[in-house]
Structures are given as structure tokens and as C-alpha cells.
Amino acid sequence: MSELQGRVLEFNDLDAQRRQLGGRIDDAIGRVLEHGRFIMGPEVAELEAELARIAGVNYAVACASGTDALLMALMAWQIGPGHAVFVPSFTFAATAEVVSLLGATPVFVDVETETFNMSVTSLKRALASLAQPLVPKAIIAVDMFGLPADYDAIEDVASQEGLLVLADSAQSFGARRNGKRAGSLAEMTTTSFFPAKPLGCYGDGGAIFTDDEELASTLRSLRVHGQGKNKYDTVRIGINGRLDTIQAAILLQKLTIFEAEIATRQTVAERYGSHLEDIVRVPRLPAGTTSAWAQYTIVLEERDAVAHDLKAAGIPTAVYYPKGLHQQRPYSAYPTDPMGLSTTERLTRQVLSLPMHPYLDEGTQTHIIGEVRDAVERNRS
Numbered sequence: 411m412s413e414l415q416g417r418v419l420e421f422n423d424l425d426a427q428r429r430q431l432g433g434r435i436d437d438a439i440g441r442v443l444e445h446g447r448f449i450m451g452p453e454v455a456e457l458e459a460e461l462a463r464i465a466g467v468n469y470a471v472a473c474a475s476g477t478d479a480l481l482m483a484l485m486a487w488q489i490g491p492g493h494a495v496f497v498p499s500f501t502f503a504a505t506a507e508v509v510s511l512l513g514a515t516p517v518f519v520d521v522e523t524e525t526f527n528m529s530v531t532s533l534k535r536a537l538a539s540l541a542q543p544l545v546p547k548a549i550i551a552v553d554m555f556g557l558p559a560d561y562d563a564i565e566d567v568a569s570q571e572g573l574l575v576l577a578d579s580a581q582s583f584g585a586r587r588n589g590k591r592a593g594s595l596a597e598m599t600t601t602s603f604f605p606a607k608p609l610g611c612y613g614d615g616g617a618i619f620t621d622d623e624e625l626a627s628t629l630r631s632l633r634v635h636g637q638g639k640n641k642y643d644t645v646r647i648g649i650n651g652r653l654d655t656i657q658a659a660i661l662l663q664k665l666t667i668f669e670a671e672i673a674t675r676q677t678v679a680e681r682y683g684s685h686l687e688d689i690v691r692v693p694r695l696p697a698g699t700t701s702a703w704a705q706y707t708i709v710l711e712e713r714d715a716v717a718h719d720l721k722a723a724g725i726p727t728a729v730y731y732p733k734g735l736h737q738q739r740p741y742s743a744y745p746t747d748p749m750g751l752s753t754t755e756r757l758t759r760q761v762l763s764l765p766m767h768p769y770l771d772e773g774t775q776t777h778i779i780g781e782v783r784d785a786v787e788r789n790r791s
């Protein structure tokens with residue numbers, strides 16, 4: 411272990427992935443430079459076909475980011491002023507931001523301790539307490555840290571109340587629930603190709619998944635300023651939400667090793683779990699689910715002291731998320747579950763994400779595990 415002492419490790423090792431792919435990324439970028447179709451070039455359609463095949467849906471629409479994917483999905487459903495959209499508070503700002511941008515009202519719901527995902531009990535309370543004149547319209551479930559939310563329970567509530575369900579699978583592309591892939595678990599699903607996500611490009615990117623042909627065609631129109639029959643026929647208000655051809659070419663190369671990477675992330679997660687479960691709370695996958703392990707997040711009361719000691723030992727950690735969205739100033743006036751969001755608030759004080767990527771070798775991981783155990787024991791009185 412001595413050669414690791416005094417070295418600062420990677421939290422997410424994108425260099426190792428690039429070495430694994432050899433010259434293939436450079437070659438793929440070179441081909442785009444040659445053909446010169448930088449906007450909506452052939453690699454974009456090729457990527458969309460590949461993404462749809464992996465997710466097991468009819469349509470994948472590539473776009474400029476995970477945030478644009480969420481925005482375009484809500485635009486396709488014509489979400490706007492007067493509409494309430496239920497979102498977990500324990501998530502990245504983008505999930506609620508798009509609701510506010512469209513003039514609709516995000517309603518913040520608590521999460522479950524075990525899964526970090528939306529609590530259906532809290533969702534029901536938030537729905538029951540919704541004040542006039544807001545009209546409940548949609549639920550955005552987030553697959554936190556790579557684990558799909560409980561779409562069966564969420565769909566039960568949604569169908570009783572006539573709500574739409576959007577899956578924010580920015581962190582979970584590649585994960586499964588009851589044999590089905592993220593992308594096929596809700597009426598529409600969005601994902602992100604931000605570099606640090608399980609499937610990341612070398613810039614911004616995203617995609618939307620659906621089985622509905624009409625939605626897919628609306629999304630394609632929204633992506634190019636609401637275009638109709640051609641570029642100068644405008645049939646709705648849209649955005650510039652296209653994915654660059656170069657990013658599509660990079661993603662096509664990364665997809666060739668993606669399944670193997672997801673399998674290795676699972677091995678890394680299992681090693682953490684078996685060596686840490688006796689001293690901290692470790693993530694547990696509900697029956698029938700797999701995770702894309704965007705993050706490996708432990709829960710412990712001594713979080714800040716342990717993070718401090720790990721940093722001193724050269725081990726990077728991260729806190730996702732240090733505040734619930736309902737605790738952030740721009741979102742603090744929106745409605746919440748009337749019973750409060752106590753799990754979200756406790757998790758923001760206790761979560762700690764450890765280095766997680768498919769190139770984390772066993773020796774390095776053993777070193778990390780040893781340092782985590784030492785730091786927890788040192789700080790636990």
C-alpha cells in the first residue's frame with residue numbers, strides 16, 4: 411500500500427478510460443473533421459439508434475444537455491403557469507430549474523433513506539395538500555446515484571391522479587428495474603452525457619427516450635427552434651437543443667465499452683459494500699434493481715470529520731448534495747410536503763460519496779477502504 415501513501419487519487423478517472431479506448435476517440439473525432447457535418451451529422455442519428463436499442467424504447471432524441479432534455483420533455487407536455495410538478499428536494503438543481511423556467515411550480519417531496527429516491531408517502535402528502543389554484547400535472551422522479559426510482563409505486567399514484575411521469579435518469583443510464591432499462595421505465599425519460607455521468611461525452615450532451623412517436627416528433631421539432639416541414643417553417647416555440655456531431659461520435663466509441671464499465675462499477679460497489687457495511691450505512695439495491703453507480707454514497711454521522719481526514723490522506727470525496735433544493739434561496743418559497751423534508755435535511759448532513767469509476771483497481775480500493783475505516787474509528791467517540 412506504501413506507493414499509494416501521499417498520492418492524491420482520482421474521484422472519477424476519465425484518463426484511464428481514454429487510455430482504455432486507445433486512439434479510437436481521436437479517430438472518431440478526425441472522421442467528423444473530415445466530413446464536416448458538425449451540426450446533426452450522421453453520427454447523431456447513429457447514436458440515437460444505438461441509445462434506443464440499449465434502453466429498449468422506440469425513440470431516443472439526442473440533445474445538448476441533461477437540462478435541455480428535461481426542459482424539452484416538459485415543453486412537449488406543454489407544462490406551464492398554474493401547473494404543479496412534484497420533484498424530490500434531494501437532487502441537482504436542474505430537476506426543479508426547468509419547471510420554474512417554464513413558469514410552473516415545483517413542489518418539493520422528501521426521499522427515502524435507503525434508496526435516496528422519491529418517497530411515495532411524501533409524494534401523496536404533497537399532492538393531498540396542494541393549494542388552489544395550482545393544478546397537479548406531472549411528477550419528475552430522479553434515479554439518484556444511478557438507482558432507478560420506484561416507478562411502479564409512482565405510476566400508481568400518477569394514474570390515480572391523472573399525472574404524467576418523467577424519469578430524470580441523468581445518473582442512471584445503463585441501470586435496470588425488473589428487467590427493463592432506464593429509458594423505458596416512464597412515459598418519457600431524460601439522461602445526461604455530462605463528462606462525469608456513467609455515460610459521459612467530452613462536453614455537454616443529453617437525450618430523451620420515449621415509445622410515443624408523436625412525442626418523439628415534437629421533441630425533434632423543439633430541438634430545432636420548433637421547426638416544422640423545414641428550417642424556415644416554425645410550428646411551435648422551441649430552443650436550440652442539438653447535440654454536437656463530435657459529441658455523438660465520442661459517445662459511439664464510449665458505448666462500445668459501456669456495458670463492461672457498468673459491470674465493473676458493480677464489482678467496485680460490492681467491494682465497498684462488503685468492507686464498509688459494518689461501520690457505515692452503505693447503499694442497498696432493492697430486489698429487481700441494478701444501479702449504474704454514478705456515485706457510491708455512504709451515510710454517517712461523522713461525515714465532515716471523515717471527509718476532512720480522507721482529504722488529508724489524498725482521498726477525494728464529494729457531498730451530493732450539501733442542501734436540499736427547498737433549502738436553496740431561489741427555491742425556498744415553493745410548496746413542499748406539509749410534514750417537512752426531514753430525510754432530505756438529514757442526508758445533506760450525512761452523505762459522503764467515495765471515489766467510484768470502472769478503473770478503480772482492487773489495490774487502490776483496499777487502500778481507500780482502509781483509510782475510510784480508520785477515519786470513521788478515529789472520529790467516532
Ligand SMILES: *Cc1c(COP(=O)(O)O)cnc(C)c1O
Nearest residue numbers: 475476477502504580602603604
Ligand atoms: C447531471 C444532472 C442533470 C443535468 O444534466 P446536465 O447534462 O449537466 O445538464 C439533471 N438531473 C440530475 C439528477 C443530474 O444529476
